[in-house]
Amino acid sequence: MIPFDLQSHSTVSDGELDAARVVEAAAAAGVRLLALTDHDAVDGVDAALEAGRRHGVRVVPALELSVLDHTRGDLHLCGYLLDHRHPTLRQTLLACRADRAARADHLADRLAEAGLLVDRAPLHARGASGTAVGRPHVARAVLDHPANARRLADEGLSDIGAVIEAYLIPGKPGFVPRPAPTMAQGIALIHECGGVAVWAHPFWDLDSDAEVGDALDRFAAMGLDGVEAFYTTHTEAQTRFAVAEAAKHGLLTTGSADFHGFGHPRFHTFGNFQTYDLTPDLGPIATP
Known part of the structure; x- marks a missing residue:
């Protein structure tokens, strides 16, 4: 084959x-x-x-x-x-990407409630360009924000996948379902x-x-x-x-x-x- x-x-x-x-x-x-x-x-x-x-x-x-x-x-x-x-x-797909962009803001809101800061500028830039925005991009924004460094280190969260599993899947504090x-x-x-x-x-x-x-x-x-x-x-x-x-x-x-x-x-x-x-x-x- x-x-x-x-x-x-x-x-x-x-x-x-x-x-x-x-x-x-x-x-x-x-x-x-x-x-x-x-x-x-x-x-x-x-x-x-x-x-x-x-x-x-x-x-x-x-x-x-x-x-x-x-x-x-x-x-x-x-x-x-x-x-x-x-x-x-x-x-x-245009509608799906618009939903993704809106969801990214909702995810950021939920993460802020959980005490994690998110720089939304790169998320908004992707959405404005018509490029898909997903949980990996939100997780990246969490990792890149210096205010989160101590907490992420204490929780052993050093990569995108770890942040998603800890905060952005069903049952976790940052998760938001999407249409x-x-x-x-x-x-x-x-x-x-x-x-x-x-x-x-x-x-x-x-x-x-x-x-x-x-x-x-x-x-x-x-x-x-x-x-x-x-x-x-x-x-x-x-x-x-x-x-x-x-x-x-x-x-x-x-x-x-x-x-x-x-x-x-x-x-x-x-x-x-x-x-x-x-x-x-x-x-x-x-x-x-």
């Missing part, structure tokens, strides 16, 4: 490299089939496609859409092979734009086989096309379970290392996921 990695992120969302450099880095790592999946954004796709032609990488037009599930909360849905210029998609399309609406949107809808990293968001199995039963009935069974944090047992559940519903099985940049503490290497001798089924995503 062609070496593939079907999630990566650029500076358009929460990655460290611009879209062209993401593709260049992927090519250097031996990836030949790549998806740039920025959060709620496709602004880097054209640059990625052009860089792919230069570096011998087939780039799949894609994105990672934040969606809501009434029982599981905030989940992620990847859309592959979609028309990234589709007007409905563009309008939806987003439902899973069914997200699947329908991706299909309207000619794309393939794949549930991203199921065991990143859910904890148990039972939860993932139940969710896949429901999402398959909504028209889901695939699941990211092969993922950098999935264990062998989780991977095998996801593949078996996908087979029950005739779903595709994709994979990724979720590259965010060389400096990211977790998602810094292309191809860093295991298949455990199972065969991914990329379906039309792998078709030239």
